[in-house]
Amino acid sequence: MEASPPPAVRARGLTKRYGDLTAVDRLDLEVAPHEVLALLGPNGAGKTTTVRMIATLERPTAGTLQVCGHDVATDADAVRRSIALTGQFAALEDNLTAAENLTLVARLRGHPRSAAARLVDELVERFQIGDFRNSLVKQVSGGQRRRVDLAASLVTRPDLLVLDEPTTGLDPRSRQIVWSTVRELVADGITLLLTTQYLEEADVLADRIVLIDRGCAVASGTPAELKGAIGEQRVDVAPTDPGSVDQLASILAERFELEVDRERRSISIPAPGEASDLAVVAALVRDSGIEVEEVALRRPTLDDAFLALTGHEPTTGADEHDDEPEGAAA
Amino acid sequence: MSTYALSPTVAAPEVQASRFRRYQSETRLLVGRSLRTIPHVPERLSDVTIQPIVFTLLFLYVFGSAIHVPGMRYQDFLLPGLLGQSIAFGVIGAGVATAGDFSSGVTDRFKSLPVTRLSVISAQVVGQVIEQVLGIVIVAGLGLALGWRPDLDLASGAALVGLVLLGLVAFTWFGVLLGMLVRSSDAVQGLGFAIVFPLSFLAGTFVPIEGMSAIPRTIAEWDPISAFVASVRRLAQGTRSTGSWQLEHPIVSMVGWCLLLMAVCVPLALRRFTRMSS
Numbered sequence A: 001m002e003a004s005p006p007p008a009v010r011a012r013g014l015t016k017r018y019g020d021l022t023a024v025d026r027l028d029l030e031v032a033p034h035e036v037l038a039l040l041g042p043n044g045a046g047k048t049t050t051v052r053m054i055a056t057l058e059r060p061t062a063g064t065l066q067v068c069g070h071d072v073a074t075d076a077d078a079v080r081r082s083i084a085l086t087g088q089f090a091a092l093e094d095n096l097t098a099a100e101n102l103t104l105v106a107r108l109r110g111h112p113r114s115a116a117a118r119l120v121d122e123l124v125e126r127f128q129i130g131d132f133r134n135s136l137v138k139q140v141s142g143g144q145r146r147r148v149d150l151a152a153s154l155v156t157r158p159d160l161l162v163l164d165e166p167t168t169g170l171d172p173r174s175r176q177i178v179w180s181t182v183r184e185l186v187a188d189g190i191t192l193l194l195t196t197q198y199l200e201e202a203d204v205l206a207d208r209i210v211l212i213d214r215g216c217a218v219a220s221g222t223p224a225e226l227k228g229a230i231g232e233q234r235v236d237v238a239p240t241d242p243g244s245v246d247q248l249a250s251i252l253a254e255r256f257e258l259e260v261d262r263e264r265r266s267i268s269i270p271a272p273g274e275a276s277d278l279a280v281v282a283a284l285v286r287d288s289g290i291e292v293e294e295v296a297l298r299r300p301t302l303d304d305a306f307l308a309l310t311g312h313e314p315t316t317g318a319d320e321h322d323d324e325p326e327g328a329a330a
Numbered sequence B: 001m002s003t004y005a006l007s008p009t010v011a012a013p014e015v016q017a018s019r020f021r022r023y024q025s026e027t028r029l030l031v032g033r034s035l036r037t038i039p040h041v042p043e044r045l046s047d048v049t050i051q052p053i054v055f056t057l058l059f060l061y062v063f064g065s066a067i068h069v070p071g072m073r074y075q076d077f078l079l080p081g082l083l084g085q086s087i088a089f090g091v092i093g094a095g096v097a098t099a100g101d102f103s104s105g106v107t108d109r110f111k112s113l114p115v116t117r118l119s120v121i122s123a124q125v126v127g128q129v130i131e132q133v134l135g136i137v138i139v140a141g142l143g144l145a146l147g148w149r150p151d152l153d154l155a156s157g158a159a160l161v162g163l164v165l166l167g168l169v170a171f172t173w174f175g176v177l178l179g180m181l182v183r184s185s186d187a188v189q190g191l192g193f194a195i196v197f198p199l200s201f202l203a204g205t206f207v208p209i210e211g212m213s214a215i216p217r218t219i220a221e222w223d224p225i226s227a228f229v230a231s232v233r234r235l236a237q238g239t240r241s242t243g244s245w246q247l248e249h250p251i252v253s254m255v256g257w258c259l260l261l262m263a264v265c266v267p268l269a270l271r272r273f274t275r276m277s278s
Helices: A047-054 A076-082 A098-108 A113-126 A142-153 A172-187 A199-205 A223-230 A242-253 A275-288 A302-310 B019-036 B042-047 B050-066 B074-104 B106-112 B117-145 B154-182 B185-202 B214-222 B224-237 B250-275
Strands: A009-018 A021-031 A036-040 A062-067 A083-086 A160-164 A192-196 A208-213 A216-221 A234-239 A259-261 A266-270 A292-298
Touching (some): A021 A047, A036 A199, A076 A083, A083 B106, A098 A142, A098 B019, A142 A172, A192 A199, A199 A223, A199 A302, A208 A223, A216 A302, A234 A242, A242 A266, A242 A275, B050 B074, B050 B117, B074 B106, B074 B154, B074 B185, B106 B117, B154 B185, B185 B214, B214 B224
Parallel strands (some): A036 A208, A160 A192
Antiparallel strands (some): A009 A062, A208 A216, A234 A292, A259 A266
């Protein structure tokens, strides 16, 4: 066999400053071949800036960054040949059709006309674009746009696929479609770097998650490790009458370990079995005849993850670069 | 089941063509992309089609009825003016298109592809110039139909075409730079209309500069667009203009303005483009 390939991403002390603002702060990051890594963090954490440096769209202020063995500073063209980027905003020509967009990217990637046509047919089938292949991109839904954008990124198989917030702003159904497409790519062994604000998305798609805040990596691990550190999903029960909290708690305590917060009138039960635990709790509550305001399954959120792993809430909204990738490049 | 399996049956082509060949074919593809959108958004061409037609008709038949230019028919005065103005309006068209591409992320896609940086920006310029030429042809054609009688021989005709193209290229580069700096189509449109619009009216386009009061006359005498208008008028009608050095030597001035504009804008635009990227 050949020598093991270089890491898809290898960042050491990667830093990007815009004037006084440090968007990415001495970030160390490594993505192994065939790994799916999620960069998880709130808006403004520096995810998009990191991705833009990897894609050679921004120049690092300091630190080193190699992508697929090529240095972004000295060999940007080789980096561009190795990667494909699907940005936060689907980068398609609105006034061309889905098929015309794919053809253009295929031709720019150097495929001759006839080969490009065959390739587009394959991509259209693979990404289920057939229904709207001849519709203008500006007329298709957000989810369909993302699919065309993903297809455009896969005109040639990249050594590294970079997805910047692939489902931000999508409705749940479109999100599911994008996830299933990405899962297929992952099953196919592609190396993927993904940024997201959603813990659930990172959990569903990634092998490894790096938590990023204010441009620094603050924690990393497998989804299972992170979830272990954050805590389980829980079922929260809130009796209507504060006086019945203890009574209900004693009934539920026969089946579950639980935490009671009398001030907030809340009984919280770890629910590793998700929906089945929820059903059992709901049945017990109904049988008890105690009136409740709410029985709800709570998934840990990005805020919970930050609180559990870093001891503080994520910093949000401090900078605009993730919202506006073009905002302050100077 | 799909047999695509991500290793495309169409193998990734090895890039073997020389840099120049790549640059050429990439530029051609990107110009094609820009022109291909026109049938889908014909209104995008309104600034080079409907607008000049409206201006021509408005000035020829509405305002023109009250404007008397000594010693010449108003058609022959107006049409060179409109052509000069069309060149200047290229700034707005190019700026709006460039800002739109940058804010939509489509430029990022091109830049993250292994595509020569120069071809992305060249395509922007070439595509815009082609659109502006369309506008110029419409204005000239309509003018001829409505009684414009240019007095051109082969040499002065060729000089006129060359001069117009030079002007278009220079102003398009200016527009591309503006679009990259401002990055909002609406803002470019606003800025364009606030600056280019009045300057294009002051330039002796519709009424002779000599008749203006002191302040607008001084501006007009040094307005670069005045040199464009006076050049077209000199070549097409043989009209001699007076008032300032550039009006007395309009062709030299126009070439000078264009070269100056490009000497400033081309390096700045290229630098801006690569700095925003790698």
